[in-house]
Amino acid sequence: MTKRYPPEVREKAVRLVLERLDEFESAYAAARATEDPPSSQPPTVINVTTHNS
Template identity: 90%
Template sequence: MSKRYPPEVREKAVRLVLERLDEFESPYAAAKAIGPLVDVHYETLRVWVKKALAEGSRPGGKGGSGVSDAERDELLKLRKEVRDLKQANEILKLASAFFARELDPRHP
């Protein structure tokens, strides 16, 4: 049986995903991460976001922000680079913790 969500919950959840969409690889990943935070099933949220994007909602909730196409492209490129660097940083942190534990003389 499907759960009915009030329109306010739907609007808030979609707005939150659209505002943070650039932090995730896809709308699916954003919905999967944000859905539990707003108590909405991630698949339901993904469908809502997909519909909002198809209707012309802009990620970040800004319609015409006065940014040129070249600036927008550069901004998207830089956001992707930041996301990739954050991911690499997390991998390096995990690897350094692993090797620190392996080199610890108290470790059997």
């Protein structure tokens, strides 16, 4: 079963990653830097940013 996040949470996560995109070499790195708390799993937000850009 996958976790579903409310749209406002997803939008905030995407916005935070896109705001930091110019600081990193990839969307993946920006997503990892934006995670709170950092996890060992690939960031979920990367899927959203790459499919919505």
